Amino acid sequence: MEMSPVSARMLAGILEQRTGQMLSDGRHWRLDIALDTLIRTHGFGSADAVAAAVAGGRDPALSDAVVEALLNNETSFFRDPLSFGLLIDRALPQVMAARPDRTLRIWSAGCSTGQEAYSIAMALAGIAALDDWRIDIVATDVSQAAIKQARDGEYSQFEIQRGLAVRQLVRWFDGEGDVWRARPELRARVRFHTLSVLDAPPLPARFDIILCRNVLFYFSDAVRRRAFQRLARAAAPDAFLLLGAGETAIDQTGYFTSDVDNRGLYRPVDHRAA
Numbered sequence: 001m002e003m004s005p006v007s008a009r010m011l012a013g014i015l016e017q018r019t020g021q022m023l024s025d026g027r028h029w030r031l032d033i034a035l036d037t038l039i040r041t042h043g044f045g046s047a048d049a050v051a052a053a054v055a056g057g058r059d060p061a062l063s064d065a066v067v068e069a070l071l072n073n074e075t076s077f078f079r080d081p082l083s084f085g086l087l088i089d090r091a092l093p094q095v096m097a098a099r100p101d102r103t104l105r106i107w108s109a110g111c112s113t114g115q116e117a118y119s120i121a122m123a124l125a126g127i128a129a130l131d132d133w134r135i136d137i138v139a140t141d142v143s144q145a146a147i148k149q150a151r152d153g154e155y156s157q158f159e160i161q162r163g164l165a166v167r168q169l170v171r172w173f174d175g176e177g178d179v180w181r182a183r184p185e186l187r188a189r190v191r192f193h194t195l196s197v198l199d200a201p202p203l204p205a206r207f208d209i210i211l212c213r214n215v216l217f218y219f220s221d222a223v224r225r226r227a228f229q230r231l232a233r234a235a236a237p238d239a240f241l242l243l244g245a246g247e248t249a250i251d252q253t254g255y256f257t258s259d260v261d262n263r264g265l266y267r268p269v270d271h272r273a274a
């Protein structure tokens with residue numbers, strides 16, 4: 001049975017309050033599907049029963065579990081290859097030319113289960129010119145479950161075959177029973193943390209390249225503006241920002257502007273000059 005609109009709005013409200021993700025009335029159908037596993041594992045009869053238990057407030061872990069279940073963690077290795085082309089062929093050479101200290105800082109903001117960050121690590125490991133560089137890859141997500149999986153580096157057969165070439169699979173992953181696990185050498189290249197992109201950025205250091213792909217899409221305009229402000233605060237003055245294939249910073253924020261030479265990349269706007 002479909003969830004009542006009152007219950008749906010209540011759970012969607014909790015999701016928005018905790019993560020900024022908006023689930024409009026037209027997308028409430030997602031709730032029943034997303035909560036299906038939780039309903040079964042916790043022995044609830046329906047999504048309305050979950051909503052009633054959350055409203056009762058006796059089990060704070062339940063609302064955490066609901067938020068986790070409602071987040072969309074869709075991702076894959078080397079998702080949107082065009083983005084990776086921009087990162088490696090366009091952003092990277094410019095950043096490298098401007099960093100005599102041979103240090104590169106990269107932030108995958110909204111990294112889901114880690115495929116994005118590991119894809120960057122694998123791509124950079126194949127570039128000989130970076131051999132003597134210090135490369136810091138930080139990856140964050142608001143979902144604790146996603147970050148745990150990312151840290152463990154553990155992927156199902158279905159997940160591993162999405163976007164990963166066989167030579168990369170053989171080079172960087174070990175088969176363990178019915179899962180694949182990133183080798184320690186790959187896991188050591190990324191630091192994962194649970195963090196909302198709406199909170200203070202992960203490090204005092206300025207990031208040279210920031211990926212925030214397919215995260216801002218379901219934010220309200222005001223929340224998206226706040227997220228761009230946070231990303232700008234974490235960006236080096238000459239940093240590059242990559243968004244998802246269907247996203248843009250144009251007309252969304254005064255903190256980033258399109259890179260005139262590289263369509264699809266964004267640069268921070270220097271507000272000190274204003």
Ligand SMILES: C[S@@+](CC[C@H](N)C(=O)[O-])C[C@H]1O[C@@H](n2cnc3c(N)ncnc32)[C@H](O)[C@@H]1O
Pocket residue numbers: 018019020021071072073074075076079109110111112113116140141142143146195196197198212213214215244
């Ligand atoms: C659709 S996935 C995209 C993952 C990856 N960036 C990609 O493009 O493949 C969106 C991710 O954003 C995360 N997310 C949603 N709201 C967030 C927030 N406020 N702060 C950080 N991560 C968030 C979700 O948990 C989810 O893992």
